[in-house]
Amino acid sequence: MTIQKITAKEVAKMVLHNEELCILDVRNESDFKDWKIEGNSVEIINIPYFDLLDDISPALESIPDGKNVIVVCAKEGSSIFVAEQIAEAGRSNVFYLEGGMKSWSEYLEPVRVADLSGGGELYQFVRIGKGCLSYMVISNGEAAIIDTSRMIDQYEQFMQEKGVKLLHTIDTHLHADHISGGRALAQKYGATYLLPPKDATEVTFDYEKLEEGKDIYVGNETIKVQPIYSPGHTIGSTSFIIDNKYLLTGDILFVESIGRPDLAGLAEDWVGDLRETLYSRYKDLSEALIVLPAHFGKGTELGERGLVSGRLGALYKENPGLNIQNEGEFRKIVTENLPPQPNSYQEIRQTNMGKINPNKEEQREMEIGPNRCAVHDK
Ligand SMILES: [Fe+2]
Numbered sequence: 001m002t003i004q005k006i007t008a009k010e011v012a013k014m015v016l017h018n019e020e021l022c023i024l025d026v027r028n029e030s031d032f033k034d035w036k037i038e039g040n041s042v043e044i045i046n047i048p049y050f051d052l053l054d055d056i057s058p059a060l061e062s063i064p065d066g067k068n069v070i071v072v073c074a075k076e077g078s079s080i081f082v083a084e085q086i087a088e089a090g091r092s093n094v095f096y097l098e099g100g101m102k103s104w105s106e107y108l109e110p111v112r113v114a115d116l117s118g119g120g121e122l123y124q125f126v127r128i129g130k131g132c133l134s135y136m137v138i139s140n141g142e143a144a145i146i147d148t149s150r151m152i153d154q155y156e157q158f159m160q161e162k163g164v165k166l167l168h169t170i171d172t173h174l175h176a177d178h179i180s181g182g183r184a185l186a187q188k189y190g191a192t193y194l195l196p197p198k199d200a201t202e203v204t205f206d207y208e209k210l211e212e213g214k215d216i217y218v219g220n221e222t223i224k225v226q227p228i229y230s231p232g233h234t235i236g237s238t239s240f241i242i243d244n245k246y247l248l249t250g251d252i253l254f255v256e257s258i259g260r261p262d263l264a265g266l267a268e269d270w271v272g273d274l275r276e277t278l279y280s281r282y283k284d285l286s287e288a289l290i291v292l293p294a295h296f297g298k299g300t301e302l303g304e305r306g307l308v309s310g311r312l313g314a315l316y317k318e319n320p321g322l323n324i325q326n327e328g329e330f331r332k333i334v335t336e337n338l339p340p341q342p343n344s345y346q347e348i349r350q351t352n353m354g355k356i357n358p359n360k361e362e363q364r365e366m367e368i369g370p371n372r373c374a375v376h377d378k
Pocket of ligand 1: 176
């Protein structure tokens with residue numbers, strides 16, 4: 001019996017298309033509890049590698065008969081060992097995840113959001129392993145990317161396939177949960193890197209100021225990207241209305257929850273801004289806008305084809321974070337009992353400010369784990 005490898009891309013497609021899959025995760029319990037492959041159609045079992053070293057039978061007993069099984073570990077090594085033992089015991093259709101959870105954390109699936117005016121297109125890049133979302137606006141041979149992840153080669157490949165040239169990379173705020181690829185990608189292509197100045201007071205590099213009133217255009221002026229100052233997650237947080245139809249909310253508003261003030265120490269200061277943005281600024285916008293956030297938390301937020309979106313009007317009705325009428329209660333919910341800060345968030349912020357320059361492997365390590373940007377985290 002031989003085992004087969006499966007890539008993060010193939011697993012992501014199965015998850016996003018709700019295909020049934022059975023996963024045996026052999027990492028230790030605490031890593032598994034912290035972060036794992038999730039999806040509506042995913043059946044997942046955790047048996048640590050060390051419990052299978054001498055005897056594979058606990059795995060054989062747990063895997064449903066006749067089903068394909070994908071064995072997963074942190075990097076790949078132990079999953080190959082376990083998969084081989086399972087196959088040797090006579091089971092067929094045994095796979096292992098190539099590159100393990102590291103690859104899973106780094107894969108981006110481009111999901112088409114819609115056509116934009118004048119033949120333009122809008123794509124959402126779903127980083128399914130981490131819950132981060134980034135966006136690419138394409139029009140007339142030009143592109144802008146919003147909230148670029150550090151895996152810039154995946155955007156480069158996409159731009160090449162589309163035959164477009166990069167004009168701008170834009171960050172909705174100074175990120176604390178992932179390392180931005182915006183600066184590196186802009187540098188490589190001579191594009192401009194835009195960042196909200198209020199979040200950039202400590203940055204060590206030149207950047208273009210992202211400000212409300214200074215609209216950005218893509219594709220020979222066909223697509224308008226309109227910055228809306230929307231503080232609360234950070235003091236500089238800025239949203240965008242794209243092509244008068246889509247509202248990119250960054251980490252302020254998600255489909256099923258709301259953002260949290262990003263740093264525990266400043267939560268008290270920023271909570272008023274957050275309320276003002278969610279209950280007043282956004283309220284003044286058209287209810288027909290389609291909200292496209294920078295994160296998703298739960299599998300239930302993934303819609304058709306994996307697209308994460310919702311009508312602003314519907315979110316005002318259904319999102320619990322937009323329905324806390326009492327200001328004191330709101331203050332309490334967004335400042336108390338918050339989930340832990342993202343892993344290595346201080347180092348990630350310093351990297352995004354250009355103060356430290358970790359190598360690729362260190363950057364990977366810093367980003368391992370789930371994002372914890374929402375108030376209502378699991
Ligand atoms: Fe954030």
